[in-house]
Amino acid sequence: MCGSERLNKDLHVVVLMGGWSSEREVSLTSGKGIVAALEERGWSNVTPLDMDRNIAAVLTELRPDVVFNALHGTPGEDGTVQGLLDLMQIPYTHSGLTASAVAIDKELTKAVLVPHGIRMPGGRIVRSDSLYEGDPMARPYVLKPVNEGSSVGVAIVTDEGNYGKPISAKAEGPWRHFERLLAEPFIRGRELTIAVLGGEALCVTELQPKAGFYDYDAKYTDGLTTHICPARVPDNVARAMMDMAAAAHRLLGCRGISRSDFRWDDELGEAGVYLLEVNTQPGMTPLSLAPEQARQRGIGYGELVERLIAEALGEDLAPVLEQSAAAR
Structure with a gap:
């Protein structure tokens, strides 16, 4: 018998979703799907929770047996929420603090x-404002935030692109929203x-x-x-x-x-x-x-x-x- 078949479906599951990251809407969609799936499979005590800054107090009141972490981006994916749940001694899905932070x-x-x-790919961290002086490597290359997921803020810089050479401070791109970026060679x-x-x-x-x-x-x-x-x-x-x-x-x-x-x-x-x-x-x-x-x-x-x-x-x-x- 596999692990899921032994589960007590009366356990209180809090599905943690939403939050305030750039991936909030995707997280809400993930969370709603998880809640629906658990209810369809006979779980009797499932609480959807859109995370806000009072998350510790809310979890203390709810007293879940386990948290399904459906958050995407920071602070749900970077070890912050994982550390909180560790301190509160609440089991949770997915990776722990160290793996998440790294x-x-x-x-x-x-x-x-x-x-x-x-x-x-090789690469290096660059200051965003340095891009206005020149390219950090030969084009084509990729610029991406160091600590974001879901391809948020990714730009592919090519000779044919409209960012300018060097990149213009007026051009829309991750350099206008993040102080530091990872520059990597573009892999065809x-x-x-x-x-x-x-x-x-x-x-x-x-x-x-x-x-x-x-x-x-x-x-x-x-x-x-x-x-x-x-x-x-x-x-x-x-x-x-x-x-x-x-x-x-x-x-x-x-x-x-x-x-x-x-x-x-x-x-x-x-x-x-x-x-x-x-x-x-x-x-x-x-x-x-x-x-x-x-x-x-x-x-x-x-x-x-x-x-x-x-x-x-x-x-x-x-x-x-x-x-x-x-x-x-």
């Missing part, structure tokens, strides 16, 4: 993963992603935006991106990416489910695989990639939600994937 910081993530052989090729559940990579999805690149709008607007799941890539390339995603999950100390995003230069074979970042709070919306990959492995949305709660309460998720593989 994974949301792209510079720290590189420092942990690259020495262990995980291939990531294809956009792919892999969810890891219970330490095991699920499958590879290729993302084909209808226009531009896989930015925030492309991720969360129906019809703007085609998901190819499983991706049509060579077996050795798929295995290399899945191994890298599972290793990143383990090295960062992630729990529950994570999602690793990749670029693949398909002219270089395995040598063209680059991990971009690890998301410790992947979306749970109808368009989200982690639930889609779980379905590919025979795990429906409601079952995925329950398995994450089971893991938060100390159950082992590894047998889940063994069972799903045996069922195929």
Whole structure:
């Protein structure tokens, strides 16, 4: 019997969502889907909670048995909420304080993963105002905030772009909203992603935006991106990416489910695989990639939600994937 089947559905589950990050609306959509799934599966005591600054007092009053963390972005994905829940001794889903704090910081993530052989794009931190004096590296390159997710504030700087050369202070871009940015060489090729559940990579999805690149709008607007799941890539390339995603999950100390995003230069074979970042709070919306990959492995949305709660309460998720593989 797997962990989720042993769960007491009378437990009080608080689904923490919303908050004040740039990803608030996506978090609310994730949270509402989780609440609906639990209620449909017979959970009798589920409380949706839109987080505000009084979160500690509200949780003290609610006294949950477990918190399903459906927050995206800061402070729900950077270790802040995780530390609060640790202090309050409330079990919660997804990664803990340390893994969350490291994974949301792209510079720290590189420092942990690259020495262990995980291939990531080179790059460096730049002051935003320095971009008005000249490029930090040869174009094309990518600029992104150090501590944001969901491609918030990402800009691809090319010779053909309209930012100017050097970038104009009047041009709209992340340099106008963040003091520090990570500059990385642009990796040509294809956009792919892999969810890891219970330490095991699920499958590879290729993302084909209808226009531009896989930015925030492309991720969360129906019809703007085609998901190819499983991706049509060579077996050795798929295995290399899945191994890298599972290793990143383990090295960062992630729990529950994570999602690793990749670029693949398909002219270089395995040598063209680059991990971009690890998301410790992947979306749970109808368009989200982690639930889609779980379905590919025979795990429906409601079952995925329950398995994450089971893991938060100390159950082992590894047998889940063994069972799903045996069922195929």
